[in-house]
Amino acid sequence: MTENLQAVHLYSGIPWWALIPMTTITLRSIWTLPLAIAQRKRIQKQSTLKPLVAATNPVLKMKLAREVLRQKKETTRKTQQESRSSSGQPTDEQKVFQALQALKANRVANLKYEQIVLMAAKETRKRQKKLFSDHGVQMWKNMVLPMFQIPLWVGMSFTFRDLSGWSTWDAIKNKALDPSLYTEGILWFPDLSIADPWCILPVVLGAISIFNVEWTFKTLELMKLTIRKGNRITIQDSLANVARMSVVFMMAISLHAPTALVLYWISSQVFSLVQNIILDLVMPISYTPNRRFNISVQGKEANNIIM
Structure with a gap:
């Protein structure tokens, strides 16, 4: 993967600060986007079947x-x-x-x-x-997307880590595998082989990641048939807290990680967030009257009637 990425950079002439997001978008569009669309259709079908089962309880x-x-x-x-x-x-x-x-x-x-x-x-x-x-929409099929997405994320993370030469916590001892990373940055991070000197990118990464987490779990909340009562902690709440803690951990790592790697993480998070937003708007999976921002279908229809 590292040699292939270097070859693309060499023959295309695209600077690393632009090639990293472009590579992320291309790989995610080819590798995971079709699976995400297929999974969304499957979850939509599951959502239409769940009320039938819940009514029998x-x-x-x-x-x-x-x-x-x-x-x-x-x-x-x-x-x-x-x-x-x-x-x-x-x-x-x-x-x-x-x-x-x-x-x-x-x-x-x-x-x-x-x-x-x-x-x-x-x-x-x-x-x-x-x-x-x-109906061919077994629950285990929902694990197909993570099984493909996680190896891609891990593999690309190791690729950019190797390109940046990030082998120790001492930035002086690290030597980039591709010397062009020293000069093909942009704005306040001209050197992609070292950590962000102003710590702006780690903050951006954390903000986008936490927004992505909250958006995803809000989607799961809208899928519920019943309204939550009380403050009892559920499995979904525990998973959400684990995801939030992982964002904090990633921010801590990104403070010391080379900018090239952090730029890949940001690109991946932005792609995931945009993908989730578009899918939620175009292919919503909620079968309850609830919608985002606490707007209900009945209220919207009532407003249309009044207008």
Whole structure:
């Protein structure tokens, strides 16, 4: 990858400060953008199917609750009948059969509310998995994009690190693999082999990255069918906090990283942010009335009627 990038730079004559963003946009457009579009279409289909599955959850709870009540009544009735009937002794096989039936009935009759909720949730997930499989939009397919995007990001990061000669924390000892990096910067960072002397690029990287994180998790929030109640921490909140902490970690690294590498990270984050915004506007995945900036579809339609 390093030699290929040097060859492109040599034959094109494009300075590194422009070639790095252009390379990022080209690779992301060819490598990950088609996968992102395919994933967005798949998530849209999943979003239309989720309400169908979610609607069955209350029905399952009600059926389980009714079954519990029925089993309780049946157990009480059988107990009363057995206490009244004193004629004849049951055989051993009949005793075993009656014991198994009583055990099964007691298990159902003694179900608590938490157990009913858990059983209904398991059945709902099972039905969702089958429904997604029937429509060819299995959840595991959503991992295809990260499986392609992460290796690309890691590989390009190592490429620009090697080009910049960033092998130690001592900038004096580092020697750029391509000498043109010393002079093909722009504005306040003419030397791309050293860290940003004014620390502006790390701040820009952090701002774009945190905006990208917040935009992404806002999109996930809009996908929810129900309104969040209380301040209970969810898995999504934990993932969002981890993503925010990773942004802080990346900013700390970028303070010492060569400008060429930081420029690649910024270009990649800008591409991701623009891609997410365009996809959210052109191919929205939210099936709830909620939209961004807390604007609802009903409110928008009401405004149109008034106008």
